[in-house]
Each structure stands twice: as C-alpha cells, then as structure tokens.
Amino acid sequence: MSKQKLTILSVNTRSGTSQKTGRAYTIREAQCILEQATDGVANIVVGVINLPDVLADRQPGEYLAEFALAQGNGSDAGRLVPRIVSLVPFGQNKAKPIAQSATA
Numbered sequence: 001m002s003k004q005k006l007t008i009l010s011v012n013t014r015s016g017t018s019q020k021t022g023r024a025y026t027i028r029e030a031q032c033i034l035e036q037a038t039d040g041v042a043n044i045v046v047g048v049i050n051l052p053d054v055l056a057d058r059q060p061g062e063y064l065a066e067f068a069l070a071q072g073n074g075s076d077a078g079r080l081v082p083r084i085v086s087l088v089p090f091g092q093n094k095a096k097p098i099a100q101s102a103t104a
Helices: none
Strands: 002-017 024-038 041-051 061-071 080-089
Touching: 041 080
Parallel strands: none
Antiparallel strands: 002 024, 002 061, 024 041, 061 080
C-alpha cells in the first residue's frame, strides 16, 4: 500500500438510483490535491477520487492517505484503480510517553 499527502478541498455527494440494477447509490467525490514524490522529484496532482462509505464523514483538510489497488466498477470495470483505505489527519501530533518521576 502507498501513503501520500492528500488535501481535500471539498466533497461533493451524488445520489440516485441505478438504471441497470434499480438500487439506490450515494457517491462522495473528494476534490483533491495529491502531493507525491517519484524518483525524488515532487509532483502535485489535482483531481477527484471517490471516498469509501467508511470515510464519508471526512471534512476538507490535509490528510495522510493510504491507497490500495482494487477492481474498478462502471467505466473502470476490468481495470485496477486506486482506492483510499485510510485517512489520518496530516501533521497530527503523535502521542508521547509521559515522563515518570523516579522515586527512591
């Protein structure tokens, strides 16, 4: 899996009913800026990626995104496409151990 810095600018939600299956659907499209380095060269990529249901509550902001490849659906059927599997707020302070006083 790959981890990269992802800035979510906005999340647009589309809902409807599939004409093919008749099932209701909701798609959350995150408009993003992805910062990545390839062979030591920094690249900025701007685009849209779908958020999975488990990450539907994420608000615009900076995240460390973890990606995995999965089979696509619809127009991406038969293709491997990136899927976000984890979003952790970027720059979040990590827990530090509490210093314990030595008692003799």
